[in-house]
Amino acid sequence: MTKRYLITGGAGFIGCNYVHRLLSRGERVTVYDNLSRRGTEANVAWLREQHGADSFRLVVGDVRDYDALAEATQDADVVVHLAGQTAVTTSVADPRSDFEHNALGTFNALEAARHAGTNPVFLYASTNKVYGGMEEVAVIEQETRYAYRDFPLGIPETQPLDLLSPYGCSKGAGDQYARDYARIYGLPTVVFRQSCIYGPRQMGVEDQGWVAWFIIAAVTGQPITIYGDGKQVRDVLFIDDLLDVYDAGLAHIDVAAGQVYNVGGGPAHTMSVWAEFGPMLERLMGRPISVSYGDWRPGDQRIYVSDIRKAERELGWRPRVDIEEGMRRLYEWVVANQNLFVQGGAFER
Incomplete structure (x- = not known):
């Protein structure tokens, strides 16, 4: 049966991809x-071109x-809350606006x-930043990456919250409010603590x-700065896999309501931000890429990898797009859409 969706931030990266999916299967969608943000008007134009x-x-x-x-929001069956300020550095510079x-x-x-009036399902896009720097978690330095000593399957939802940076605090506040609205008001909320999402x-x-950013900069000849030593590790998740877990949360709302899920690539989809990603990008580009290095940025974790077993167990979900395939698809999209990133496009500065 057709549902009525409200997508806040629906013209952003994740939002427009989900709107595209929803429209493709005949759902009724309101984008709020x-x-x-740069690129949102281009995303709206793309959606209209694709669907009318x-x-x-x-x-x-x-x-x-x-x-x-x-x-x-009136009469919505599903609210997907994606809107907000997205950068730690911006939150440090302007904490009031971030809040x-x-x-x-x-x-x-x-x-x-x-x-x-409809008691809609409410999906909230939270972040792994709610766990903070996790200084108490032992980290091992390896040749091209950092690794957890005691968490080979990643960080579970039971990890204590440590709201480091204004961004971590503001997103963490939303995270906990969303959880509590399920307990206190019976609103069927689901919190997804997302790791690094990427895609077209x-x-x-x-x-x-x-x-x-690294792919855009490499393709368009912009300078790349690596903050820290480039061995920071993240689990990365392709956009289609993220949208699959949104759908899974809705399909299993009887189980998912009031729950929190760590959502990322998990241990099978990890890479260090330059020591490993750099060579991969150079293979795609077919040439070496010059970078410079800067100091570590506030709130940057040396490693974050999601333990995604709860989502696998309760929602029947797991990532399907491997890193090489996902990066190739994103790279090809950037190459084909360079007009978005040059003067007069989405990234004119």
């Missing part, structure tokens, strides 16, 4: 986005505006859902979306 000008409802609004958000977009924005979205239509910049 303030279109402030009237295929979805676009509400140009801000999650800090409760009244506008509440009006857009208003993430903590207040998520509270507004939850309240709008609570009063929507990701308008990565230096401070956020590092996989896409």
Whole structure:
């Protein structure tokens, strides 16, 4: 049966990909986005080109505006809350704006859902940053990467929260509010603590979306700076696999409601940010890539890998796209869409 979806941040990278999927299977979609990020207008144009000008409802609004958000949420069956400020560095420079977009924005979205009249399923895109630096977790330095000494399967949901950086605090506040709205108000919320998501239509910049940024910079000849030693490890997840877990959460909402899931590539989909990714990108480019190095940035983890067994066990989900295939698909998309990243495109500075 057709459902009514509200996607906050629906013109962003994850949002527009999910909207594309939903429209392709005939769902009714409202996109709620303030279109402030570079590339969002291009994503809206792409969606209209793919599905038709009237295929979805676009509400140009801000999650800090409760009244506008509440009006857009009325009668929704599903709310997917993706909107917010996305970079640790930006949160350090402007913590008030970060708080208003993430903590207040998520509270507004939850309240709008609570009063929507439909008790909608509420999916919240949280982050692995809620676990902080995890200084107490033993880390081993290897030739090209860092590794956990005691967590070979990654970090589980039972890891204590340690909200490092204003971004970690604001996203963590939303994370815990979403959990509690299930317990206190019976709103069927699901929290996905996401690791590094990548894929086509990701308008990565230096401070956020590092996989896409390195590819964009290499293809368009922009300088690349590696902060730290480049041996930091992340588990990476291709966009299609992330959307699969959203669908799985909805399909298993009887189990997933009120739950938190670590969602990333897991131990089988990891790489260090340059010592291992650099050679992979050079193979795609067919030439060496020059980079410079800078100091470690605040809140940067030497390693983060998700233990994804809970999502596998309860939702029947696991990543399917391997790193080589995912990177090739993203690289080919960037090469084919360089107009988005040059003067006059999404990344004109």
